[in-house]
Amino acid sequence: MAKRTGDKYQAIIDAAVRVIAKHGYHNAQVAKIAREANVADGTIYLYFRNKDDVLISVFREKMGEFIHATRARLDQVPTAEEKLRELIRMHLSQLAQNWDMAVVTQIELRQSNPVVRTEIRETLRQYYRLIEDVVRQGMAEGVFRRDVDVRTIRMMIFGTLDETATSWVMKKGKFDLLAQVDPIHRLLLSALRKSEQREEETA
Amino acid sequence: MAKRTGDKYQAIIDAAVRVIAKHGYHNAQVAKIAREANVADGTIYLYFRNKDDVLISVFREKMGEFIHATRARLDQVPTAEEKLRELIRMHLSQLAQNWDMAVVTQIELRQSNPVVRTEIRETLRQYYRLIEDVVRQGMAEGVFRRDVDVRTIRMMIFGTLDETATSWVMKKGKFDLLAQVDPIHRLLLSALRKSEQREEETA
Amino acid sequence: MAKRTGDKYQAIIDAAVRVIAKHGYHNAQVAKIAREANVADGTIYLYFRNKDDVLISVFREKMGEFIHATRARLDQVPTAEEKLRELIRMHLSQLAQNWDMAVVTQIELRQSNPVVRTEIRETLRQYYRLIEDVVRQGMAEGVFRRDVDVRTIRMMIFGTLDETATSWVMKKGKFDLLAQVDPIHRLLLSALRKSEQREEETA
Amino acid sequence: MAKRTGDKYQAIIDAAVRVIAKHGYHNAQVAKIAREANVADGTIYLYFRNKDDVLISVFREKMGEFIHATRARLDQVPTAEEKLRELIRMHLSQLAQNWDMAVVTQIELRQSNPVVRTEIRETLRQYYRLIEDVVRQGMAEGVFRRDVDVRTIRMMIFGTLDETATSWVMKKGKFDLLAQVDPIHRLLLSALRKSEQREEETA
DNA sequence: TATGAATGAGGATTCATTCAT
DNA sequence: GATGAATGAATCCTCATTCAT
Incomplete structure (x- = not known):
């Protein structure tokens, strides 16, 4: 079977x-x-x-492709800052290119039962790791601040992208999702970049 | 009736x-x-x-109190930066103080049907407005950047807080939610401040 | 519930x-x-x-009435030999008077699933006890043989009645069930009586 | 096919x-x-x-062997009384020697649908005939009583054996089935013998 | 107002059977 | 002959909602 x-x-x-x-x-x-x-x-x-297995598989397969494509893309750019940009771009563009999947992942599958939700959360962890790896690289490069926990930063990055995507779907795609890439990148970079002051701050 | x-x-x-x-x-x-x-x-x-009406009312009543309390608190501090801090603090502390409500709003009610979800989203708009008002005040004060759309910034703020709260509930409250107030505030401030101000920050 | x-x-x-x-x-x-x-x-x-509970209850209620009526009747006759006769008569007459129940208990409910069957067997035990009590009384009276285990005798009595009833239903009631009371009584009495009594029997 | x-x-x-x-x-x-x-x-x-055909064939083949073996054995003893003993012995010993078949014929196959059950009953008729032939021989020999219909006697014999076998399976083989041969034989003989013979019996 | 017994629509899943290879 | 992937009919139970009292 x-x-x-x-x-x-x-x-x-x-x-x-x-x-x-x-x-x-x-x-x-x-x-x-x-x-x-x-x-x-x-x-x-x-x-x-069973039916749950179908739903879980939908998420796992599609999210798997999503993560795989994102990771492949990130591998092609060297710096953490560029990786962050690609992460944002891939996240939004992949949803923008597949309306059905966007609806399914942002809205519908979140209504699922506990079994499905638990599995989904499991799959999401891989994506969390991908994001955190970018952040850690930036810290190692000496470009990103180190005074905030990596997980907190990941929550900000994922939360921002997820809320943006959900809003876009709730508004039935009435605004240009890809137009958000640049402003979000600027915001997140500002949030993440070390400043001269912060360096002194931690000293 | x-x-x-x-x-x-x-x-x-x-x-x-x-x-x-x-x-x-x-x-x-x-x-x-x-x-x-x-x-x-x-x-x-x-x-x-009907049952949907009960669920919607739960969210509306509780979210109403939530927003009311937050707004009352924000009224007590003058500057946008301080308001942002209070917003973060109120958001997380109110959830931290009421585990049942946290579970209900962050996890359970999101599994509800389209009718309920739509109504919930409707209620959330008031909160969105509250956040955006803080951002706009900051811009008016000349403290927050104006090169990014207010809604985009709101998505970052709300998305970050929401994702943090959800993670906290999913992890069964295993980390100190209030300890996140400060780092999140620092991150968001860095994201929002105009460059000049960031320089002046330590002065 | x-x-x-x-x-x-x-x-x-x-x-x-x-x-x-x-x-x-x-x-x-x-x-x-x-x-x-x-x-x-x-x-x-x-x-x-659930459905099983309905089926089990059918058997329990009806078999309960069956046993109760039989027991009440047996109480009205003093000797074991007469009790045996009443047992046979009640067993067959109650089925003869209620064709639907006869079909249900002799044929249909035996097709039921393990859960139901187990419960049915449980209920049957009471009836087994009733039969065995008659046999024991006969032994105590010195009328029935004591060289065979009570349970073996019970198996013969119940087996004979049950097989007779089942045959009657399978043959769609084509023979007179009550006409079997007397010959069965004679057979079983012969089987059960002590030798001395059997001698007197023919006198 | x-x-x-x-x-x-x-x-x-x-x-x-x-x-x-x-x-x-x-x-x-x-x-x-x-x-x-x-x-x-x-x-x-x-x-x-179809599946029913498999189940019917199981019963037919196995019951066929059962009947064949029993008949072959009965042919080896001359008198009805001895034949009755062998019938009882064969019936119980064949089940005692093959637990799987005992479970299947006494319990499981009785849960089958009407089609299968009808076919089973059909196969059983051969066995009924075998039993009745023994009874008739005993009557012809002047050893068995003639005041009770052959079919009634057959119901007693088969009913007793069947109930014994079923009880043994339901009790998971916890008692010695073959130990029942002798007491059952004694009971049935007492039930079947003519009065005169019964008198001689005690001599 | 308040009750709670009664309603009945709706759907995942199993498994005997077929038939193209 | 032999295979086994594919078929699709058939049913128990839950629970939001009603309404007579």
């Missing part, structure tokens, strides 16, 4: 995203997802343990 | 908070809330249109 | 008997029972924990 | 017995039986019409 590969596996995941985005989490019945994926209801259970 | 006052009205709201905090959103049945409030199931429908 | 009294409780039990007798165990859906009892599906769950 | 011979035919039947004995009738899925028999799910349908 529960094969995690194959065309149908992907088809079901993609169908789930479309159905949830269109009808909402609470109206995404297994039958609807099956129909959208052009498979029988029972077929879903050849690839997934 | 649906009178919005009286002892029972309050009793039901408070019971809802306790039940949701204890059993989780998905296990907060009307019957359970009624029992906790020492009223009959049907009585709830004398004070609320 | 699960009130075990009231008109509806009885109505549901009786409806279950009729539905099972008519449609068979595997076609006795909760909805069908509810409709037959003139209540809503959900009402059943105000009186019973 | 549905050839009733070959290694796989037997393998499937034997696998069904093991699976039903181990997991119970309600957990004996076709897929599980196929796996136990080391064949593919679909292969079962090359040898059997």
